[in-house]
Amino acid sequence: MNGTVLRSEYLVLIVDDEQFNRMQLRLFIEKEGYQTAEAQNGREALTVVQQLHPDIVLLDAMMPDMDGFECCAQLQSLDCSKYTPVLMITGLEDQESVDRAFAAGAIDYVTKPIHWAVLRQRVKRLIQQSQLQQEQESVNQELKRLATIDGLTQIANRRKFEEYFSQEWRRMAREQKPLSLILCDVDCFKAYNDTYGHRAGDRCLQKVAKAIQSAARRSVDLVARYGGEEFAVVLPNTNAKGATQVAQAMRLAVRMLAIPHSNSQASFYVTLSVGVGTTIPVPGSDFEEMIVAVDRALYQAKLTGRDRVVINHSN
Incomplete structure (x- = not known):
């Protein structure tokens, strides 16, 4: 973290069964510019953490009950406490107690009587480390997301499709439930690009x-850009009838965009050819055969006039 830490943003939870100890800690922590809460x-501490999500917990080691x-x-x-460091306050300095504190998940500890200058620095350092960890996690999550997103269309890319299809193939094999795959292709897209230009082609794909x-529409359904103008849709736990309905809805949704395409061999507008397949995966089998089979159905849709759905019946 760069610059001055705006400490008033941070909440410190003080946990101690002795009221005098809590008061001492509260006065010191608030003097340092932090907000405080007590348990x-x-x-009570577990409840407060879930309600207030403090940035750090100062936790007395020796309390009755828990x-x-x-x-x-x-x-x-x-x-909710994934990034909440715990600073244990203990009157015990023996090796066993120190080991026990770290084993329980404490990030650090201070001993009684409290050395206030030490406490000040440890609270500051632990909050900074926690903030850095959260920022790094956020960056990593964003990088991971970007690695699986198609830059042009902002839907899943082929890498994500293959990961997800493989995952759902194994899951449906375990549960012995149907898995459906849709492959669709924008009809005469090369002619569209040649006629209207690549920038218009990009907007069309978006x-x-x-x-x-x-x-x-379901959260478990994955739509991905499979190739240049080809899209793939994974439909877990979906039978052939349901997959065909989704495929027809996709074809009609593209037609209703009414994007002019004067050089299409299928229509005056941009259309989709769609291949559909459904199977109950066999445990230990490979999903590549299904992709090949659905791709054949897609090819058949193009061969028989485009702007249509063809179902593969081999599975």
């Missing part, structure tokens, strides 16, 4: 991608 035992070690261990299981995506 007087481990169970001590700091157990509380710390339970905090680690909360999704509109087609949105139209296809609008027809695959």
Whole structure:
């Protein structure tokens, strides 16, 4: 983190069963410019963390009922505390207690009586480290997302399609449920580019991608750009009838865009040829055969006049 830390943005949760200890810590922490919240035992601390999502927890080790070690261990299981460092405050300095604090998930510890200058630096450092970790995680997630997104159409790319299709193939094989695949191709797209130019071709693909995506409505359905003007749709737990309905909806959605295409052999507008296949995967089998079979159905759609859906019946 660069520049001055705006400490008032950060919330410190103080957990101690002794009111005097909490008051001392609160006065010191607030003097340092942080906001504070308090809990007087481990169970209350778990509730407060889930409600307020503090940036750091100052946790007394020795408390009745649920001590700091157990509380710390339970905090680690909360999704909301993934980036919340725990600083254990303990009167115990023996090797076993220190090891126990770190084993429970504490990031660091300070001993009683508290050395305030040490506490100040450790709170500041742990919050900074947590913020950096969150920023890095955010960057990594964005990089991961970009690696699986097609830059032009902003839908999944071929890499993502292959990962997802493989994953769902294995899942449907385990559950013995139907998996459907749709491959579709923009008809006479080379002629479209030659007639209207590549920039218009790019805009056309963006509109087609949105139209296809609008027809695959479930969160588990994946629409991907498979090639230049070819799109693939993975429909988990979908039978042949359902897949055919989705395919027809996609074809009609593209027709309803009414994008003029004066040199198309299928229509005066941009249209889709679509191949569909459905199978219940055999455990341990390969999905490549299904892609080949659906691609044959797509080729048949083009061969028999374009702007139509052809179902592969070999599966």
